[in-house]
Amino acid sequence: MRRVLHLEKIFISQYLKQTMEYKADFIVGVLGVLLNQVLNLIFLQVIFSQVPKLAGWSLQQIVFIYGFALIPKGLDHLFFDNLWIVGQKLVRKGEFDKYLTRPINPLFHVLVETFQVDAFGELLVGVILLVMSSATVHWTLLKVILFIVSIPFATAIYTALKIGTSAAAFWMKKSNTITYLFYMFNDFAKYPVSIFNHLIRWIISFVIPFAFTAFYPASYFLTGKNVLFNLGGLVVISVVFLFISIKIWNKGISSYESAGS
Numbered sequence: 001m002r003r004v005l006h007l008e009k010i011f012i013s014q015y016l017k018q019t020m021e022y023k024a025d026f027i028v029g030v031l032g033v034l035l036n037q038v039l040n041l042i043f044l045q046v047i048f049s050q051v052p053k054l055a056g057w058s059l060q061q062i063v064f065i066y067g068f069a070l071i072p073k074g075l076d077h078l079f080f081d082n083l084w085i086v087g088q089k090l091v092r093k094g095e096f097d098k099y100l101t102r103p104i105n106p107l108f109h110v111l112v113e114t115f116q117v118d119a120f121g122e123l124l125v126g127v128i129l130l131v132m133s134s135a136t137v138h139w140t141l142l143k144v145i146l147f148i149v150s151i152p153f154a155t156a157i158y159t160a161l162k163i164g165t166s167a168a169a170f171w172m173k174k175s176n177t178i179t180y181l182f183y184m185f186n187d188f189a190k191y192p193v194s195i196f197n198h199l200i201r202w203i204i205s206f207v208i209p210f211a212f213t214a215f216y217p218a219s220y221f222l223t224g225k226n227v228l229f230n231l232g233g234l235v236v237i238s239v240v241f242l243f244i245s246i247k248i249w250n251k252g253i254s255s256y257e258s259a260g261s
Helices: 002-050 058-091 106-112 119-138 141-166 175-191 197-205 215-223 228-255
Strands: none
Touching: 058 106, 058 119, 058 141, 058 175, 058 215, 106 228, 141 175, 141 215, 141 228, 175 197, 215 228
16 A cells, blocks of 8 residues: 555655646636536526525535535546547557556556646545535534545545546446536436436436435535435445446456557
8 A cells, every 4th residue: 555655645746746747727727627617606696586495405515515515526637647549649649558567566566657636636626615504514523534435435436536537448448428418427426316307316326326426425514315326335335336336447458459550
């Protein structure tokens, strides 16, 4: 574990040095993420100016769900966003070979190679929204502990999805469109699942389980109900999803053939 943390520290340090060479790009990236989230919140405000509650949920409660959703998404974006380029170009151009010639686990190497500092925009907005809406939650010591514990499991669902879909490139050479197709479902996680029809609700709960990255755990903190399903389900689904994704990745590695010209 000490070696893993040391290597991650080295990779992050080197990537930050590269990033600081282009300070304007960093600032624009963070501002772009902030602007996107602000526009989404304005959209919510417009809706609630006409409708006081949405499927029984108040604006403050939905702001809490929205803020909760941004934390695991932002952490995954911050630490593990490099997975996108596996399906985009690394396999197709034969550049993945370098990960197989180094004395580091290829998946670990891919995960820690970049550090997306523009994700701080998502995390900042998420924290602000959680603080603003925290009065809607009856906080106890147990809830605080469960909140902290739930975040890494929710983050794991995002990461697992990208591991599994990017691994498809080992057979298809390019799979970023598949990753994007699955990833776009995360937008549903920012809102109560009860506002969607049964098909969408089932998909985002058990097929592409983004509802467990935000709505289900957030609903427990808001209502104090169904802890076994809302948080226990989060733990089980994230572990199972991550296990399956790593299995797909390892199977893909064994089938990998270098490509490119």
